[in-house]
Amino acid sequence: MKIKNKFTIYNVIMLMTPIIMIGVISVCFIIIFILKFPVEELNITRASMINPQVFAQALGEFFKSNPEAIGYAVLWLALCFTLIIISTTVTTHLMTKSVEKPINELAKATELIRNGNLDFEVMGSDCDEIDTLCSNFDTMRKELKLAQERERLMKKERSMLLANISHDLKTPVTSIKGYIDGIHDGIADTPEKTERYLNTIYAKTEIIDEMVNNLSMFSKLELSRICFEFEKGDINEFLREFMSEYKLDFEKKGIEFIDKISSEPAVIKIDYDKMGRALANIIDNAVKYGNSHNPRLEAASYLRDKGVYIYINDNGIGIEESELKNVFEGFYRIDSSRSIKGSGLGLGIIKQIIEKHGGKFWLKSEGLGKGTTAIIYLPVVI
Numbered sequence: 001m002k003i004k005n006k007f008t009i010y011n012v013i014m015l016m017t018p019i020i021m022i023g024v025i026s027v028c029f030i031i032i033f034i035l036k037f038p039v040e041e042l043n044i045t046r047a048s049m050i051n052p053q054v055f056a057q058a059l060g061e062f063f064k065s066n067p068e069a070i071g072y073a074v075l076w077l078a079l080c081f082t083l084i085i086i087s088t089t090v091t092t093h094l095m096t097k098s099v100e101k102p103i104n105e106l107a108k109a110t111e112l113i114r115n116g117n118l119d120f121e122v123m124g125s126d127c128d129e130i131d132t133l134c135s136n137f138d139t140m141r142k143e144l145k146l147a148q149e150r151e152r153l154m155k156k157e158r159s160m161l162l163a164n165i166s167h168d169l170k171t172p173v174t175s176i177k178g179y180i181d182g183i184h185d186g187i188a189d190t191p192e193k194t195e196r197y198l199n200t201i202y203a204k205t206e207i208i209d210e211m212v213n214n215l216s217m218f219s220k221l222e223l224s225r226i227c228f229e230f231e232k233g234d235i236n237e238f239l240r241e242f243m244s245e246y247k248l249d250f251e252k253k254g255i256e257f258i259d260k261i262s263s264e265p266a267v268i269k270i271d272y273d274k275m276g277r278a279l280a281n282i283i284d285n286a287v288k289y290g291n292s293h294n295p296r297l298e299a300a301s302y303l304r305d306k307g308v309y310i311y312i313n314d315n316g317i318g319i320e321e322s323e324l325k326n327v328f329e330g331f332y333r334i335d336s337s338r339s340i341k342g343s344g345l346g347l348g349i350i351k352q353i354i355e356k357h358g359g360k361f362w363l364k365s366e367g368l369g370k371g372t373t374a375i376i377y378l379p380v381v382i
Contacts, residue, residue, distance in 0.1 A: 010092075018083050215345060258297070283297070289317050299312050318370045
């Protein structure tokens with residue numbers, strides 16, 4: 001109910017209650033007067049009572065001849081005045097309470113929020129405007145609670161970031177220092193050894209560079225500071241060209257590549273540079289965690305469900321089902337005890353890039369040692 005309508009009802013109650021009660025009391029007093037104080041001796045007709053002067057004179061003569069009636073009149077006035085005061089006070093109290101209670105609840109809720117307590121619920125009100133205010137306030141509380149939880153998770157991730165970066169940087173930096181010391185100390189006493197040392201140092205710096213690039217990309221995606229430049233393009237054609245660039249690397253590393261990419265055009269809105277970064281991260285993970293004895297990688301695509309599915313499958317170490325839900329968290333790695341290089345940011349970057357394209361990205365694995373399948377779904381342009 002609107003506050004205006006509610007106040008109108010209370011005002012009507014405040015007005016009508018004393019009128020009705022005074023009317024009832026007046027009828028009772030009139031009956032008492034008629035029975036106890038006869039007025040026939042005044043010899044005044046009802047018609048003449050209309051004249052105020054006659055009525056006042058008759059009233060004065062009545063009270064003069066019946067002084068006891070003055071007490072009843074005073075009692076009647078006192079009762080009428082008391083009824084007006086009681087009715088007004090009670091109605092005002094009820095009206096104020098109906099508005100004051102939810103406002104006091106909001107004040108308490110504000111104090112709880114100020115003290116950092118968000119585990120409560122703001123109750124509503126039967127006044128529409130205040131109920132809307134309470135509802136909006138409770139929505140704000142829930143948003144603050146979600147923000148508080150996100151902040152807690154971010155602090156946890158920042159701690160994991162520091163731990164992972166310090167661990168991941170320590171190994172290549174220590175290795176670089178060792179090889180540089182070897183060069184300074186003359187251990188690399190032949191051109192061949194020096195070249196091998198320098199190549200190793202360069203490889204270690206590439207690991208650090210990849211780590212820093214992934215960290216920078218992840219941070220920018222999290223803060224929405226990367227602009228995507230979309231255009232219409234055939235994702236299957238792009239995927240074929242992209243995979244062809246890796247064929248020489250696959251041959252060098254002895255990786256069997258199986259091409260099942262559809263020849264059917266699949267036009268999507270695509271940022272080629274960002275999509276290339278996502279696919280590169282998937283392939284790098286497949287190679288990094290691939291089978292060390294007989295590595296195999298398969299790329300396939302299928303059109304269905306008003307979109308295109310892209311599958312990149314390897315026969316590597318796989319992922320336990322219990323860990324699949326965690327792998328997309330920033331700075332998470334499947335098993336830190338395996339000493340596998342990387343910051344744990346790659347999958348998070350892939351997921352955000354695919355979602356910016358309006359698609360979905362997830363992983364499937366039947367368990368450890370059974371390989372992993374990275375699946376991308378992208379909606380096609382109609």
